[in-house]
Amino acid sequence: MTESRFARLRSIQSHAYEAAPAIRAQFDAAGLRPAQLGDAGDLARLPVFKKDAMIEQQRLAPPYGGFLAAPSAEIERIFVSPGPINEPQFRGEVDGLGFGAAFAAAGIDSSDVVLNTWSYHLVPAGLLLDEGLRSTGAAVIPAGTGGSEMQAKLIRDLGVTCICAATAYFVTLAETLEQAGHELPRDWRVKSALLGGEFGDWMGKRRRLEARYGLRTFSVYATADFGLIGFERDAQEGYEIHPDRIVQICDPVSGSPLPIGEPGEIVVTTLRPGWPLIRFGTGDVAMARALHDDGSVAHISMLQGRVGQSVKAREIFIYPRQLEDLAIAVPGIQRAQASISREGHRDCVTLRLALQDGIDPGSVTEPAQQKFRELSRLKADRVEITSSAELTAEAPLVRDLRQ
Incomplete structure (x- = not known):
């Protein structure tokens, strides 16, 4: 090769x-x-x-x-x-610039009826997925974006077996059917879903959706370019x-x-x-x-x-995803942030943690330091416990305080 x-x-x-x-x-x-x-x-x-x-x-x-x-x-x-x-x-170019390979690897074939909710307007997403799906022999419903109530009805009426959607929109479609009185997964034929990626505990979210709705999820990495x-x-x-x-x-x-x-x-x-x-x-x-x-x-x-969300400290980049993963991995941490400052000629990393109610700071400090080092390959110089009111959900996950 x-x-x-x-x-x-x-x-x-x-x-x-x-x-x-x-x-x-x-x-x-x-x-x-x-x-x-x-x-x-x-x-x-x-x-x-x-x-x-x-x-x-x-x-x-x-x-x-x-x-x-x-x-x-x-x-x-x-x-x-x-x-x-x-x-x-x-x-x-007949397989959607490679999407055919992704759908074939996921087991999509001529037995499938696929609801494609990605946009068909100007951007390539909808049409490329459409071409990739059709290259496997699947039947495609070119739904595009919007109209969740109508699309939820199509899932039932047309016997959809696969849904291609942003993760949040997939949840909207499922909840729309449930609110209409349908019991899922009993009341649909959906067996798989191509979901758009999210940061944070996305794999955990996928596993929970799979268990709740009786299907298998898969994803791809693709760009318009x-x-x-x-x-x-x-x-x-x-x-x-x-x-x-x-x-x-x-x-x-x-x-x-x-x-x-x-x-x-x-x-x-x-x-x-x-x-x-x-x-x-x-x-x-x-x-x-x-x-x-x-x-x-x-x-x-x-x-x-x-790339634009990263901060370099001691020649190593720190990324927001690493702080999200840390908060997920260490029980008792609500949010985490890395702050980089300069002390003399050295970059110093402070790990700031907002804890869940009733958590003893001593029980999370060492596990948080270990997990941060595992994720970033950097040793935090200090750990600072702060309140969730100060370390809000809108606060940046990585801060550069150097002048």
């Missing part, structure tokens, strides 16, 4: 170097040529290209910012995602990377690839000839869990947060 993927990458990028000025500029800035891409180490010589830069590129060189590497006659759809960013879809990037397989937590995506987990500042288990920005290179984005920083944070022989990432964790 290593040789064939990077052989494909060299071919795609060699064409893009001639056809797409923005791609050529990335290579020229690094003093690199497409023929030199032999593995992930070579790829890392290219700078990470950020989404904000794409928005600016398209403003300066509309409509595609110099990234289009195919004749405009090959474009079948043009999506417009927030930014705005214009994203082409080409004729002959690439379509599908990763998908769940065999109930393993995290995402297996699609073969047509080359993923690296990188330091958000330097762009250098990070080792397994260290959180960093998800940087994606695609094997898609017409829209050949290379070393594109998604802004999402995860950890690598396994690597291919070529050094690229084979499997990533669930998302940890966004």
Whole structure:
């Protein structure tokens, strides 16, 4: 797989170097040529290209910012995602840019009737899921967003077996049916649900929904820029990377690839000839869990947060998800926050905890410190117990107090 993927990458990028000025500029800035891409180490010589830069590129060189590497006659759809960013879809792309693989891995097939509640308006989500579902043989109800009462009725009337929805909207649909007098799971045929991800104890929430509603949940990691990037397989937590995506987990500042288990920005290179984005920083944070022989990432964790939400202390980034996970993992903690200050020439980390009523601070201090170190690889310098009135739900999970 290593040789064939990077052989494909060299071919795609060699064409893009001639056809797409923005791609050529990335290579020229690094003093690199497409023929030199032999593995992930070579790829890392290219700078990470950020989404904000794409928005600016398209403003300066509309409509595609110099990234289009195919004749405009090959474009079948043009999506417009927030930014705005214009994203082409080409004729002959029939599995929803990889979503077909995700649904097949989840066991969706021609026996399924699927309610797709993701938007079909301008953004790619609804249509790409639709194409991926139809590639498995499933029948699709193109519901789009809104109208929960009507969509709840469709679940019953049309014998829906799978629901694709944001987690909160899935709950709304289920509760709408229950309020109408239906007893779930007895009164529906739903056996699976593709749910949109949430931070915090999302896996725990999924398990509770599965137990309550008698179904199996699954999720994907996808962006408007690439379509599908990763998908769940065999109930393993995290995402297996699609073969047509080359993923690296990188330091958000330097762009250098990070080792397994260290959180960093998800940087994606695609094997898609017409829209050949290379070393594109998604802004999402995860950890690598396994690597291919070529050094690229084979499997990533669930998302940890966004790059802009992180704070660097003692050369290690602290992410909001780590504080959410800490509060979930240590009994008695209501909320947690990490505050970073400077004492002399050293970064100091204070772990601030708001406790549940009646909890002895002495019972949580050491477990909280241990869990924080496990999650972040940093040792907290001190632990401060505070009130929930001071450490409110709206307070930032990570604060940088350095001047």
